Each structure stands twice: as structure tokens, then as C-alpha cells.
Amino acid sequence: xxxxxxxxPKWRELKLTGRLLRSNPTAMAGLIIxxxxxxxxxxxxxxxxxxxxxxxxxERLQPPGAVHWFGTDEMGRDILSRVMFGARISLRIxxxxxxxxxxxxxxxxxxxxxxGGRVDNIIMRVMDVxxxxxxxxxxxxxxxxxxxxxxxxxMAVAFVMIPKFARLVRGEALSVKxxxxxxxxxxxxxxxxxxxAHHILPNCLNSVIVLGTLTLGDTILIAASLSFIGLxxxxxxxxxxxxxxxxxxxLLDQWWYATFPGLFIxxxxxxxxxxxxxxxxxxxxxIRR
Amino acid sequence: xxxxxxxxxxxxxxxxxxxxxWRRPKRLMAVDHVSLMVRRGETLGLVGExxxxxxxxxxxxxxxxxxxxxxxxxNGQDILSMKESDFHRIRGxxxxxxxxxxxxxxxxxxxxxxxxxxxxxxxxxxxxxxxxRVMAVLKDVGLQQEHVDRYxxxxxxxxxxxxxxxxxxxxxxxxxxxxxxxxALDVSVQAQxxxxxxxxxxxxxxxxxxxxxxxxxVRHISSRIAVMYLGSVVEASPKRQFFSNPCHPYTKALIxxxxxxxxxxxxxxxxxxxxxxxxxxxxxxCRFHPRCPEVxxxxxxxxxxxxxxxxxxxxxxxxxx
Numbered sequence: 144x145x146x147x148x149x150x151x152p153k154w155r156e157l158k159l160t161g162r163l164l165r166s167n168p169t170a171m172a173g174l175i176i177x178x179x180x181x182x183x184x185x186x187x188x189x190x191x192x193x194x195x196x197x198x199x200x201x202e203r204l205q206p207p208g209a210v211h212w213f214g215t216d217e218m219g220r221d222i223l224s225r226v227m228f229g230a231r232i233s234l235r236i237x238x239x240x241x242x243x244x245x246x247x248x249x250x251x252x253x254x255x256x257x258x259g260g261r262v263d264n265i266i267m268r269v270m271d272v273x274x275x276x277x278x279x280x281x282x283x284x285x286x287x288x289x290x291x292x293x294x295x296x297x298m299a300v301a302f303v304m305i306p307k308f309a310r311l312v313r314g315e316a317l318s319v320k321x322x323x324x325x326x327x328x329x330x331x332x333x334x335x336x337x338x339x340a341h342h343i344l345p346n347c348l349n350s351v352i353v354l355g356t357l358t359l360g361d362t363i364l365i366a367a368s369l370s371f372i373g374l375x376x377x378x379x380x381x382x383x384x385x386x387x388x389x390x391x392x393x394l395l396d397q398w399w400y401a402t403f404p405g406l407f408i409x410x411x412x413x414x415x416x417x418x419x420x421x422x423x424x425x426x427x428x429x430i431r432r
Numbered sequence: 433x434x435x436x437x438x439x440x441x442x443x444x445x446x447x448x449x450x451x452x453x454w455r456r457p458k459r460l461m462a463v464d465h466v467s468l469m470v471r472r473g474e475t476l477g478l479v480g481e482x483x484x485x486x487x488x489x490x491x492x493x494x495x496x497x498x499x500x501x502x503x504x505x506x507n508g509q510d511i512l513s514m515k516e517s518d519f520h521r522i523r524g525x526x527x528x529x530x531x532x533x534x535x536x537x538x539x540x541x542x543x544x545x546x547x548x549x550x551x552x553x554x555x556x557x558x559x560x561x562x563x564x565r566v567m568a569v570l571k572d573v574g575l576q577q578e579h580v581d582r583y584x585x586x587x588x589x590x591x592x593x594x595x596x597x598x599x600x601x602x603x604x605x606x607x608x609x610x611x612x613x614x615x616a617l618d619v620s621v622q623a624q625x626x627x628x629x630x631x632x633x634x635x636x637x638x639x640x641x642x643x644x645x646x647x648x649x650v651r652h653i654s655s656r657i658a659v660m661y662l663g664s665v666v667e668a669s670p671k672r673q674f675f676s677n678p679c680h681p682y683t684k685a686l687i688x689x690x691x692x693x694x695x696x697x698x699x700x701x702x703x704x705x706x707x708x709x710x711x712x713x714x715x716x717x718c719r720f721h722p723r724c725p726e727v728x729x730x731x732x733x734x735x736x737x738x739x740x741x742x743x744x745x746x747x748x749x750x751x752x753x
Contacts, residue, residue: 323536
């Protein structure tokens with residue numbers, strides 16, 4: 144017996160995914176960026192040289208240098224430390240939004256695609272209505288209506304993202320439900336709900352992961368935009384978008400204030416995008432091996 | 433011998449375009465008043481061109497498609513009018529093996545899960561006892577113990593079809609529909625699978641409906657053969673008579689169209705002219721009359737009668753009245 148049969152089959156698939164990831168330089172670049180960001184966020188408490196919200200008015204608006212690598216803001220707070228702590232918030236927003244939107248959107252899409260007919264029509268027209276607004280504008284309106292707070296911003300962004308997942312999964316469900324293995328499951332005695340949960344959704348998972356990775360970047364951008372106009376994270380919380388918002392006033396004379404948070408948003412979004420692109424190829428079962 | 437499964441005037445139409453304002457919905461007659469029966473322990477071969485409705489008959493028998501009218505009797509019980517919950521109880525007695533072993537196995541499930549699935553869903557068997565049952569049935573279809581933890585893509589076509597057969601067998605069915613189980617396989621593997629299917633029947637007394645367009649395969653496995661043309665059965669007879677005394681002109685053409693490996697026997701293979709008419713516009717009278725070499729005046733107007741031409745040999749044709 145070959146040694147690989149000793150491993151649980153799920154592990155073998157995971158190991159294969161890992162191997163494909165390692166042999167794909169773009170994917171690795173994205174992954175390294177994101178792991179670095181994640182570690183920075185997790186270990187911000189140890190890594191950050193200063194307290195991100197402690198004021199020291201004597202050191203206001205210092206340019207980048209040996210003491211403050213990224214300079215300080217108008218309250219004398221160290222921008223490097225604030226950027227590090229800001230990663231926590233941005234990444235958390237991103238993941239929470241994608242989990243909510245990806246989960247709800249997938250179920251909605253799978254139900255629409257699987258049942259078809261009137262159910263499909265009603266659900267997808269509602270989704271079309273949401274999609275017909277520019278996502279940033281709709282998220283702004285919702286966040287404003289619910290009141291400015293980080294949690295409301297998260298819910299607003301998640302709501303806006305739901306149709307993207309619903310549309311994707313509906314399309315996949317339409318093709319998966321015609322596969323003979325669905326008929327086989329029905330002959331085996333599976334009911335509709337069971338089939339959706341155990342066959343339709345798992346077979347859409349790869350696409351959802353890819354879309355989730357790709358939209359994580361968008362999500363972080365939208366959340367930062369909400370904070371920028373004051374609807375997301377509230378001061379003195381160190382959030383990248385909120386920092387840019389304040390730093391914009393100082394952009395001409397103190398370029399470092401808005402630039403460093405901006406660079407981090409840029410890097411994170413690029414990281415998610417290239418990882419998502421690469422995952423699309425890696426997880427595609429047709430070109431997998 | 434009593435029939436295990438019997439269809440009476442089974443009708444299945446597909447709506448292929450919705451009616452809108454003055455436009456009437458278009459209907460495709462896939463199965464038109466089909467009456468068939470399969471006796472216990474026998475194999476009924478159902479042959480016909482693609483689009484003749486033979487797979488649709490199979491799907492209606494398993495309630496994968498909802499028939500428009502007619503009855504399907506399983507051991508005398510009408511299963512089409514059964515409530516879902518009642519039908520759930522006898523699900524395991526009626527199983528199916530599909531044509532394409534690749535797409536009929538969920539790529540995200542291991543063999544253990546796929547094969548044990550019907551038992552788990554119908555009888556709630558899990559854990560150790562489920563594993564034992566799966567092992568036993570895998571052995572029956574010629575797969576090894578170490579195969580259970582693998583995914584379908586790790587197998588060859590023939591092995592995948594064995595997995596599909598194992599899934600159909602695990603609930604101890606009485607009746608199995610084989611929907612072209614060998615047409616996606618290499619010829620050498622086809623023979624193995626056919627022998628497996630035949631051997632299982634001998635050992636366990638299963639009743640089969642074997643759907644195929646390949647006369648050689650059907651000849652090998654069937655005890656009786658029924659021919660479908662454009663949604664209706666035109667002839668049904670025991671295998672020997674089917675090949676020695678074909679009655680319907682369409683059956684004759686089918687048999688004559690099989691190439692013979694005999695260099696002295698040169699023949700023109702194009703026996704039938706024209707294409708199968710569209711099932712949207714089924715010809716009046718006998719549906720075969722536009723292509724029939726022996727067409728008569730009556731064929732264009734009156735549907736043919738159901739005539740007994742021999743022992744257990746039925747044909748729908750005006751030639752025999």
C-alpha cells in the first residue's frame with residue numbers, strides 16, 4: 144500500500160493545493176504580502192514602537208526619521224504604530240465582511256439556482272436592485288442611515304457584497320444541478336435541502352474562495368472609504384481610511400501622514416488580488432493536475 | 433413470471449418554450465404512451481436512436497422526472513402517485529447506474545461516502561457498520577479495500593463505473609436501470625463491465641432495464657429487447673426472435689445496419705433514408721411512415737395497432753394486421 148493512502152483524503156487534497164501554491168510565484172508573492180500583513184496585525188502590540196493613541200503634543204508632525212520611521216501626526220502619535228494597529232481593523236473588517244457576505248450570498252444564490260423558476264426570479268431581481276447601485280454609494284447610504292460606527296459599516300459593506308456572491312453561486316448552481324451526480328443523490332434518497340447543502344454548495348466552494356479573496360481588497364477599500372468620510376471607525380481608532388482622511392489636510396506639507404496608510408491599503412489590496420487570481424487557476428479542477 | 437416493474441401508457445412531455453400572450457407553449461413529446469414490463473430476474477434491453485426517449489423512460493421509472501400521465505407499477509404498486517415519504521421507503525429497491533461515470537460521482541466525495549450514501553440517507557446507517565457494508569459491496573464489484581478513501585478522479589473510467597454500480601447495489605435493490613452504462617467506456621473495459629453486470633444478476637437475481645443504442649451490447653446482456661422510435665415502443669420480443677425474426681421495418685433496418693465482420697458480405701449500410709423527424713412535429717398516423725421502406729396508404733393516417741406476432745412478441749405496425 145502506498146503511504147499516501149494512510150493520510151485522510153481531505154489532507155491529501157490540501158497538500159496538493161499547498162504544492163501548487165508553492166510552485167506558483169505570483170500566488171506566493173500575494174501570500175507572503177498577506178501573511179506579513181497578518182503577522183503585523185497580530186503582533187502589533189509587540190512590534191509597534193509606540194502607543195498608537197497616546198498623544199505627545201511636543202512631537203507634532205515630525206517628518207520620518209530614525210525616531211519615528213513614518214513620522215508623527217498632528218497629535219504627535221507615531222504613524223508606524225498607528226499603521227500597524229490599523230492593519231488589525233482593516234483585515235478584521237475584510238474577513239468579517241467576506242464571511243457574512245460570502246455565506247449569505249452563497250446560500251441565496253444556491254437556493255435561487257437550484258429551485259429556479261419563480262423563486263429564482265424573485266431572488267435575483269432583488270439582487271439586481273442591490274447591484275444597480277454603485278456599491279460604495281449604497282454602503283455609504285446604509286452606513287449613514289444606521290449611524291456611524293465600525294459595526295454598522297461592516298454590516299453595510301457586507302450587505303452590498305451579498306449579490307456578487309449570490310450571482311456567482313447561482314450560475315454555478317445552475318450547471319451543478321444538471322450533473323448526473325445530483326440525480327444520483329436523489330435516487331439515493333437525498334432531499335432538496337440536503338442536496339443544496341451537501342452537493343451544490345461544496346461544489347461552488349472553490350469559486351467562492353476565489354471571489355472572496357478578490358473582493359477582500361474591494362471590501363477593505365470600501366471600508367476605508369467609509370472611515371474616510373467619517374462613517375466607519377471613529378477617532379481615535381487607528382484605521383487606515385480614517386488616517387488618510389485626516390492626513391489629507393496636511394498632504395502638501397506633511398506628505399507622510401496620508402501616504403503611509405495609503406501605501407498599506409494599496410499593498411494589502413494588491414496582495415489579495417494577485418492571490419485571488421492565482422487561486423482561481425490553482426483551484427480549477429479542470430487544470431488542477 | 434410476474435413483472436417487477438411495469439409502465440402503462442406512460443407519457444412525458446417537455447415544455448421547451450413558455451406561452452406568452454398569443455404564443456402557445458411548445459411541447460416536446462419525449463415519451464408517448466409507452467407500456468413496458470420487466471419480469472423478475474430478466475434483463476429488458478431498451479434500444480433506440482438518441483432522442484428516442486429511452487433515457488426519459490428510465491428517469492420516469494425512478495421518479496427523477498415527473499411523468500405527465502400513465503402509471504408505473506412496482507410489484508403492483510403505483511409509484512407515480514405515491515407520496516414522497518412513502519416513495520422514500522422503497523427508494524432503495526429501485527436504483528440506477530448512469531452513462532457517464534465521471535459526472536455521476538460527486539468529485540468532492542470519497543468512494544466510501546459515495547457508495548455508502550444511499551444507506552446513510554435511507555436507513556441512517558453510519559460509522560463502523562456502514563464501512564463494513566461498503567467494503568462488502570466494493571468486493572462484489574471487484575474493487576479493493578484501499579480504494580475507499582480515494583476520490584473519483586483517481587480512478588480509471590471502468591473503475592469509476594464499478595463505483596457507480598456499487599452505489600446502486602448497496603441498498604439491495606430489486607430493479608436497476610442501466611442508462612447506457614458502457615457507452616462512455618473503452619471497448620475492452622465495456623466487456624468487463626458487462627460481465628460484471630451479468631454476473632451480479634446471476635448471483636443475486638436482480639431485474640434490469642438496460643438502455644443502450646448499441647445492439648451488440650444489448651444482444652449480449654438482454655433476455656428481451658424493446659425498440660423505441662420517436663418516443664414510442666415499436667416492437668418488443670425475446671432476444672432470439674428479435675434477431676432471427678424482426679418484424680417492424682425499423683427493427684429490420686436497425687439490425688441490418690450493424691456492420692458484419694465478413695469481407696464477403698458487402699452491404700449498403702445506409703438502409704434508412706432521411707433523419708429522425710423532430711419530436712416537436714411527430715408525423716401523423718404511424719410515426720415511422722416518412723422513412724419506412726414498406727409504407728402503405730393507411731400508415732399516413734391511422735396510428736398502427738398493437739399486434740401480437742408470436743409468443744411474447746409484439747409489434748406496432750399495419751403490416752401485420
